Amino acid sequence: MIADLRELAALTSDANGAQRVAWTPVWAKARDWYRCKLADLPVDVEQDQAGNLWATLRGASPRALIMGSHLDSVPNGGWLDGCLGVLAGLEVLRRIAGQGVPPLTVRLVDWADEEGARFGRSLFGSSAVAGRLNLEWVSRLSDTDGVRLPDAVRAFGVDVATAEQAHRQIADASAYLEMHIEQGPVLESLGLPLGAVIGCYGIERHQLVFSGVAAHAGGFPMHLRHDAFLAAARFALEVREIAKRHGGVGTNGRVRNMPDIPTAVAGECAITLDMRHIDAAQLEAMLNEARAVSERIAGEEGVSVAWRTIYQSPPQLFHPHLVDLCDEAIREVNAGASHRMPSGPGHDAIEMAWAGVPTVMLFVQSRRGLSHNKDEDTPIAHLELAVRAFDRLADKAMAWLAEGGT
Amino acid sequence: MIADLRELAALTSDANGAQRVAWTPVWAKARDWYRCKLADLPVDVEQDQAGNLWATLRGASPRALIMGSHLDSVPNGGWLDGCLGVLAGLEVLRRIAGQGVPPLTVRLVDWADEEGARFGRSLFGSSAVAGRLNLEWVSRLSDTDGVRLPDAVRAFGVDVATAEQAHRQIADASAYLEMHIEQGPVLESLGLPLGAVIGCYGIERHQLVFSGVAAHAGGFPMHLRHDAFLAAARFALEVREIAKRHGGVGTNGRVRNMPDIPTAVAGECAITLDMRHIDAAQLEAMLNEARAVSERIAGEEGVSVAWRTIYQSPPQLFHPHLVDLCDEAIREVNAGASHRMPSGPGHDAIEMAWAGVPTVMLFVQSRRGLSHNKDEDTPIAHLELAVRAFDRLADKAMAWLAEGGT
Numbered sequence: 184m185i186a187d188l189r190e191l192a193a194l195t196s197d198a199n200g201a202q203r204v205a206w207t208p209v210w211a212k213a214r215d216w217y218r219c220k221l222a223d224l225p226v227d228v229e230q231d232q233a234g235n236l237w238a239t240l241r242g243a244s245p246r247a248l249i250m251g252s253h254l255d256s257v258p259n260g261g262w263l264d265g266c267l268g269v270l271a272g273l274e275v276l277r278r279i280a281g282q283g284v285p286p287l288t289v290r291l292v293d294w295a296d297e298e299g300a301r302f303g304r305s306l307f308g309s310s311a312v313a314g315r316l317n318l319e320w321v322s323r324l325s326d327t328d329g330v331r332l333p334d335a336v337r338a339f340g341v342d343v344a345t346a347e348q349a350h351r352q353i354a355d356a357s358a359y360l361e362m363h364i365e366q367g368p369v370l371e372s373l374g375l376p377l378g379a380v381i382g383c384y385g386i387e388r389h390q391l392v393f394s395g396v397a398a399h400a401g402g403f404p405m406h407l408r409h410d411a412f413l414a415a416a417r418f419a420l421e422v423r424e425i426a427k428r429h430g431g432v433g434t435n436g437r438v439r440n441m442p443d444i445p446t447a448v449a450g451e452c453a454i455t456l457d458m459r460h461i462d463a464a465q466l467e468a469m470l471n472e473a474r475a476v477s478e479r480i481a482g483e484e485g486v487s488v489a490w491r492t493i494y495q496s497p498p499q500l501f502h503p504h505l506v507d508l509c510d511e512a513i514r515e516v517n518a519g520a521s522h523r524m525p526s527g528p529g530h531d532a533i534e535m536a537w538a539g540v541p542t543v544m545l546f547v548q549s550r551r552g553l554s555h556n557k558d559e560d561t562p563i564a565h566l567e568l569a570v571r572a573f574d575r576l577a578d579k580a581m582a583w584l585a586e587g588g589t
Numbered sequence: 590m591i592a593d594l595r596e597l598a599a600l601t602s603d604a605n606g607a608q609r610v611a612w613t614p615v616w617a618k619a620r621d622w623y624r625c626k627l628a629d630l631p632v633d634v635e636q637d638q639a640g641n642l643w644a645t646l647r648g649a650s651p652r653a654l655i656m657g658s659h660l661d662s663v664p665n666g667g668w669l670d671g672c673l674g675v676l677a678g679l680e681v682l683r684r685i686a687g688q689g690v691p692p693l694t695v696r697l698v699d700w701a702d703e704e705g706a707r708f709g710r711s712l713f714g715s716s717a718v719a720g721r722l723n724l725e726w727v728s729r730l731s732d733t734d735g736v737r738l739p740d741a742v743r744a745f746g747v748d749v750a751t752a753e754q755a756h757r758q759i760a761d762a763s764a765y766l767e768m769h770i771e772q773g774p775v776l777e778s779l780g781l782p783l784g785a786v787i788g789c790y791g792i793e794r795h796q797l798v799f800s801g802v803a804a805h806a807g808g809f810p811m812h813l814r815h816d817a818f819l820a821a822a823r824f825a826l827e828v829r830e831i832a833k834r835h836g837g838v839g840t841n842g843r844v845r846n847m848p849d850i851p852t853a854v855a856g857e858c859a860i861t862l863d864m865r866h867i868d869a870a871q872l873e874a875m876l877n878e879a880r881a882v883s884e885r886i887a888g889e890e891g892v893s894v895a896w897r898t899i900y901q902s903p904p905q906l907f908h909p910h911l912v913d914l915c916d917e918a919i920r921e922v923n924a925g926a927s928h929r930m931p932s933g934p935g936h937d938a939i940e941m942a943w944a945g946v947p948t949v950m951l952f953v954q955s956r957r958g959l960s961h962n963k964d965e966d967t968p969i970a971h972l973e974l975a976v977r978a979f980d981r982l983a984d985k986a987m988a989w990l991a992e993g994g995t
Contacts, residue, residue: 420822
């Protein structure tokens with residue numbers, strides 16, 4: 184697995200990090216490489232209507248144990264986020280395939296566009312399979328060059344209108360397992376390599392556009408300005424306070440002035456808001472406060488503000504028995520030490536849990552909590568522990584399912 | 590002149606406004622159209638080494654009265670900023686040429702890249718003629734697509750290394766006159782169509798890069814973040830207070846996060862700063878306060894900040910006698926009413942004044958003080974008054990120069 188990860192990184196990264204952004208040529212290159220790896224195994228490979236790539240090892244029963252994650256990355260991303268889970272799954276698939284026909288069908292899925300880096304809509308492929316892609320929203324999205332999402336995905340054989348037909352992929356799904364780096368500093372702060380994930384934060388992701396009046400940077404006195412960027416700046420600082428107050432997180436990751444030049448006061452400023460919390464009521468309160476504060480600031484600055492939803496996902500708790508099995512698997516490989524924790528980042532696993540598939544995730548420590556940049560890293564010893572624990576988890580889940588677990 | 594302005598707007602605008610950004614095909618189209626207009630006059634036309642386009646009407650003396658402005662616009666700009674001055678000059682040139690050989694040589698210049706919209710360096714052509722282009726800085730600039738300035742201008746016949754040879758264009762210059770829209774709300778607030786400009790604000794334009802730590806928007810607790818965008822947001826709000834305190838202006842017009850996606854905390858944020866004041870000491874104090882505040886905020890946010898100068902210009906006062914003549918010309922066409930005022934925006938006239946050419950500008954009212962956007966406008970009656978006043982100013986200046994004025 185480690186060798187596979189290094190090979191993929193060498194093939195799809197530059198000096199700034201991984202460049203496997205979904206719906207781009209580098210992503211296609213990553214998948215071509217992955218298909219070659221799958222070709223060594225007795226599996227059927229197919230791309231579904233939403234662009235997800237499935238490898239299926241037929242078992243004695245059509246009931247399926249699914250493992251999955253995503254090969255796509257953010258721009259200038261790391262060597263582990265997403266692809267670790269796919270290649271860990273590949274390693275487990277190799278082991279199971281080497282032991283003959285398994286009692287259950289075992290499938291490995293590479294989800295399409297987990298990151299949403301180009302169009303701001305994450306979990307594209309897994310949402311489609313779960314049947315909650317929201318075709319209307321998705322069809323309206325475009326990237327920073329103005330390319331529309333439906334046009335971009337068409338080049339990869341995906342028709343947005345029929346993407347949700349991929350739902351049939353989980354007709355026989357009995358469980359879903361996903362391994363991922365933590366992307367946060369919690370395990371490192373506890374001195375632990377691995378954790379069992381109890382569920383994922385709810386997410387509210389929106390775009391706000393503040394509209395003021397564009398004006399010449401030299402000719403317009405300060406007291407007569409309606410600077411859209413300053414309204415957005417005040418909003419971002421308030422979002423931090425809201426998140427702190429509620430014990431959640433809030434981020435304004437993308438900002439764009441219009442016009443975007445040094446000599447003009449911004450007439451418009453578009454800014455993204457991403458807020459998360461494990462508790463639905465707290466998340467709702469955070470969103471309400473953010474809306475109120477955006478309107479108060481707009482009033483004070485003499486600008487207007489418009490909200491548009493990019494993505495929403497309620498907090499999602501994972502399957503209690505699978506969490507127990509994950510915790511057990513971790514203790515077996517790590518001298519009895521494990522940790523149960525929520526996930527801040529969203530994952531494709533949320534979509535599987537939402538769709539009613541019994542789901543769990545296994546986290547491995549992230550150095551300094553970093554991800555979504557080239558310095559993302561995890562000690563090799565932890566990656567080895569993680570794939571061993573994930574392999575045990577797969578076995579435990581299969582045994583549980585074979586005994587009729589649901 | 591009004592007909593010319595409308596023709597040019599129709600040719601080089603879209604639904605979002607004028608698109609005559611320097612060093613682009615639309616700008617080239619505007620100049621081709623302008624060359625056709627010049628072809629009707631007994632003038633020599635040449636492009637100098639800095640890309641400025643000169644039309645010369647030979648007079649009895651080689652001593653030259655120069656009129657000028659710029660055809661280039663910001664993206665999504667208005668129908669008057671820049672081109673009004675060129676086409677007013679064209680109208681005056683037509684009148685003078687129609688009266689036979691003038692006592693002095695009369696020249697009309699279309700300066701290259703006044704706006705600096707693509708590379709952030711305004712007054713490119715006039716700075717080169719003034720001999721203060723700063724080749725080292727300019728050669729390092731690139732646009733948002735990463736195209737370097739030297740490469741972009743080469744396609745228009747300009748070699749950055751030899752651009753300052755255009756200095757010879759002002760060897761015989763005796764006076765420089767420029768008409769422009771105010772780009773501010775002062776004349777409108779006074780109920781006046783025209784003003785005589787006493788000088789231009791000094792300008793300090795810089796780029797700041799705040800560097801924190803990029804991190805996943807979900808996985809990283811608020812108290813452990815080093816969000817570069819929030820540091821930039823705090824800085825922008827402080828710049829407003831600094832400008833207000835000193836009676837100057839301060840603008841953060843361009844902002845860029847890295848990575849620039851909804852699901853990541855910004856590891857870097859680049860933001861431009863443009864500060865202006867008519868008093869050099871006040872401008873220096875503003876800059877020093879901005880530097881100090883950027884460092885204080887960086888310290889408090891656990892990020893670093895680096896400054897890079899884009900452009901600097903000290904306050905520049907115009908020629909007292911030419912200001913008098915301009916004021917006189919305005920009073921003659923406007924029932925005795927005029928106004929002497931500084932200019933907030935920078936203009937090519939600053940470069941001529943800096944180079945020692947006696948200089949003055951004439952301002953015409955801007956509706957709502959707007960410019961650098963498609964809603965920029967001026968009542969037609971004001972434009973007609975302005976070109977009549979400018980014509981008189983040219984005559985007065987020529988008479989003064991013919992009598993030996995300097």
